[in-house]
Amino acid sequence: MSGLPVLVLEDLNVFYGGIHALKGISLRVAQGQIVTLIGANGAGKSTTLRAITGLVRARKGSIRLDGREILGLKAHRIVQQGVAMAPEGRRIFPNLSVRENLMMGAYHRSDADGVQADLERVYQLFPRLHERRDQSGGTLSGGEQQMLAVGRALMSHPRILCLDEPSLGLAPSLRQEVFRALEALHGQGRTILLVEQNARAALRLAEYAYVLETGRVVLEGPAAELAENEQVRRAYLGEG
Ligand code: ATP
Numbered sequence: 001m002s003g004l005p006v007l008v009l010e011d012l013n014v015f016y017g018g019i020h021a022l023k024g025i026s027l028r029v030a031q032g033q034i035v036t037l038i039g040a041n042g043a044g045k046s047t048t049l050r051a052i053t054g055l056v057r058a059r060k061g062s063i064r065l066d067g068r069e070i071l072g073l074k075a076h077r078i079v080q081q082g083v084a085m086a087p088e089g090r091r092i093f094p095n096l097s098v099r100e101n102l103m104m105g106a107y108h109r110s111d112a113d114g115v116q117a118d119l120e121r122v123y124q125l126f127p128r129l130h131e132r133r134d135q136s137g138g139t140l141s142g143g144e145q146q147m148l149a150v151g152r153a154l155m156s157h158p159r160i161l162c163l164d165e166p167s168l169g170l171a172p173s174l175r176q177e178v179f180r181a182l183e184a185l186h187g188q189g190r191t192i193l194l195v196e197q198n199a200r201a202a203l204r205l206a207e208y209a210y211v212l213e214t215g216r217v218v219l220e221g222p223a224a225e226l227a228e229n230e231q232v233r234r235a236y237l238g239e240g
Contacts, residue, residue: 003030005064006160006191007052007083012061014044014051021047022058023215029160029208034182034192036202036223038236039212045195046088048212049162052193053085054078065159080108082159086149088168088195094138098129101137101148105155114157122151125181143174150181160191167198179205199236203227211236 007029014022022044029035037045050056052063054075063071070078084105092101102122106115123130126147132140137148146166153161166182167175179201185192186205196202203209203223211219211232219226226232233239 006031008064010062012058014047014056014058021215027210029193032189034186034206036194036206036209038199043212044215046164049164079156084153084156084158085162086153088164092137092145092148096137097134099133102151102155105152118155122154126151143170162193164195165197
């Protein structure tokens with residue numbers, strides 16, 4: 001994989017009580033790349049993102065951001081270090097306006113000019129959010145809330161953006177819009193770790209992919225190669 005690694009996970013182990021959910025996950029995401037995690041329900045994709053963002057504590061292993069260990073830091077410190085997450089299920093603030101929701105993503109920043117510039121960038125990326133900037137978040141459609149969750153994550157000006165199922169439950173046209181936005185972010189040189197149930201779309205977008213099964217990486221490689229892999233096609237692309 002080319003480029004400097006932004007994020008490196010080594011031998012990550014996570015338990016939920018007695019459930020060993022991640023059994024030694026190692027992966028890396030290079031600068032400017034989209035890397036995707038694919039796998040069946042329960043494979044450990046969301047848990048991997050939750051461990052990176054400090055929402056669950058790994059019992060063993062290492063998570064390095066630009067070479068610095070972040071495992072063990074509190075979630076808000078991890079955001080400050082440059083990791084942003086748009087969680088599955090669009091956890092936005094329903095009673096705040098779209099603009100206020102976006103500004104929540106920048107709560108720890110003191111560079112007002114930078115925040116304003118990022119707000120403009122998010123509005124350019126998602127013109128619907130600009131149109132609806134004074135509307136309360138709870139009145140947005142599911143797809144628009146998903147865009148808001150991605151926009152809010154971008155407002156922290158992250159080194160790496162972690163996205164958990166950004167197209168989940170969306171109508172095809174909105175799904176396309178979300179994927180187009182991810183392409184645009186990629187074009188801007190953003191670094192993205194993407195968990196996506198639509199493996200076909202994820203492999204098309206990403207440069208590199210990891211396949212997870214029951215808490216382990218069972219296959220990895222350039223996304224274009226995995227899309228041609230017989231096992232991947234059968235298990236995750238619904239072919240053969
Ligand atoms: P999905 O696509 O269904 O979201 P996933 O690959 O993201 O699946 P995870 O949500 O990371 O999988 O789950 C990994 C394993 O950990 C599963 O066996 C799941 O049941 C278990 N698990 C996840 N969250 C918890 C929790 N809060 N408490 C107990 N077990 C959990």
